[in-house]
Amino acid sequence: MAVLVFLLIGVLRSVRPPDDTHPLGYGRERFFWSLFAALGIFLGGGVLGLEEAVRAAVHSSAVHSYPVAYLVLGTTIALDAFALEIALRPLREQAAGRGISLRSYLRRSTDPAPATVVVGQGCAVIGGVTAAAGLILAALRASGGYHLLLAALLWLVVEPAHLDQTGRAIARHPEVPFAAATTGHTNLLISARFRGTRHLYHYITARLTGLPGIRSLETSHIVGRFKQAGPATLGLSGSPGHPGQPAQSG
Numbered sequence: 001m002a003v004l005v006f007l008l009i010g011v012l013r014s015v016r017p018p019d020d021t022h023p024l025g026y027g028r029e030r031f032f033w034s035l036f037a038a039l040g041i042f043l044g045g046g047v048l049g050l051e052e053a054v055r056a057a058v059h060s061s062a063v064h065s066y067p068v069a070y071l072v073l074g075t076t077i078a079l080d081a082f083a084l085e086i087a088l089r090p091l092r093e094q095a096a097g098r099g100i101s102l103r104s105y106l107r108r109s110t111d112p113a114p115a116t117v118v119v120g121q122g123c124a125v126i127g128g129v130t131a132a133a134g135l136i137l138a139a140l141r142a143s144g145g146y147h148l149l150l151a152a153l154l155w156l157v158v159e160p161a162h163l164d165q166t167g168r169a170i171a172r173h174p175e176v177p178f179a180a181a182t183t184g185h186t187n188l189l190i191s192a193r194f195r196g197t198r199h200l201y202h203y204i205t206a207r208l209t210g211l212p213g214i215r216s217l218e219t220s221h222i223v224g225r226f227k228q229a230g231p232a233t234l235g236l237s238g239s240p241g242h243p244g245q246p247a248q249s250g
Contacts, residue, residue, distance in 0.1 A: 009033050030111060037116050049127070066139050073135060077128035084121035087114070150200060151222035154190040154208075162213025163187060169211055175203060186218070 010033030018025045063069055088102070091114050095105035106115050158166050163181060167188055171179050178191040194200040200219075208214060 010037075034116050037120070063135070063138060066135070069135055070132075073128060073132045077125060077132065080121055080124040080128055084118070084125055087117045087121055090114075091118070150194045150196055152192055152194065152200060153220045153222065154192060154204075155186040155218040155220075156188040156190065156208075157186050157215040157217075158188050159213035159215065160187070162211075166211045166213050170208075173203075173207065175199075 010030040013029040013033070014026050016022075016026045091105060092102055095102045098105065100108075106118065109115065156166075167179060167181060170176055170188075170190060173192075175192045175194060176190055177193065180189050181187060182189050192200075192203070194203060204217065204219070208217065
């Protein structure tokens with residue numbers, strides 16, 4: 001709103017007739033007040049927007065109602081797009097009267113007010129669309145439809161007396177598509193998938209610590225795959241020949 005006020009002041013003051021103090025007129029008033037409008041766009045849309053983005057990233061909060069958020073963003077984008085269309089309409093007519101394109105007209109025009117309005121409203125529309133895209137991604141992630149998966153191998157040392165019980169409990173975890181008893185320094189291998197490092201940390205500190213017989217744990221993140229076991233690999237949840245029995249590997 002402040003941007004439009006500055007532009008309106010510049011237009012109204014620039015059309016005053018010449019006088020003794022300004023024998024060439026007040027045409028430069030448009031450039032002067034357009035400067036304040038440009039500063040308003042920069043401070044309002046740039047600095048304050050960046051501050052809110054950093055604050056939301058550091059102190060994130062859950063969206064309480066996605067339908068309301070969609071309604072607010074949709075209404076904002078529609079109003080900004082309508083204002084942009086209104087601003088472009090006379091510019092198209094003037095460009096057509098000169099036989100040039102709208103882009104060429106904006107580039108050649110010496111009047112800063114129309115270009116400032118177009119840039120300001122265009123940035124508003126782009127910002128609204130970007131915010132809507134971020135809201136959609138947040139909704140998909142909250143609903144479980146979209147996750148940034150982190151794969152990891154977990155090597156456990158479990159007391160032999162609790163190996164079967166602990167292995168079967170881990171095989172029922174939704175994060176674990178495959179688990180197998182092994183020989184060597186560790187005796188239980190887990191291949192698991194997580195939504196991120198926080199999910200992995202919670203799984204290790206909250207889910208695994210409650211299981212009996214776990215002496216130690218080592219993890220290794222999987223940053224790339226060349227081959228991976230398919231759904232037929234059942235691990236601790238069952239093997240093709242012996243349902244319900246742990247898979248053995250040496």
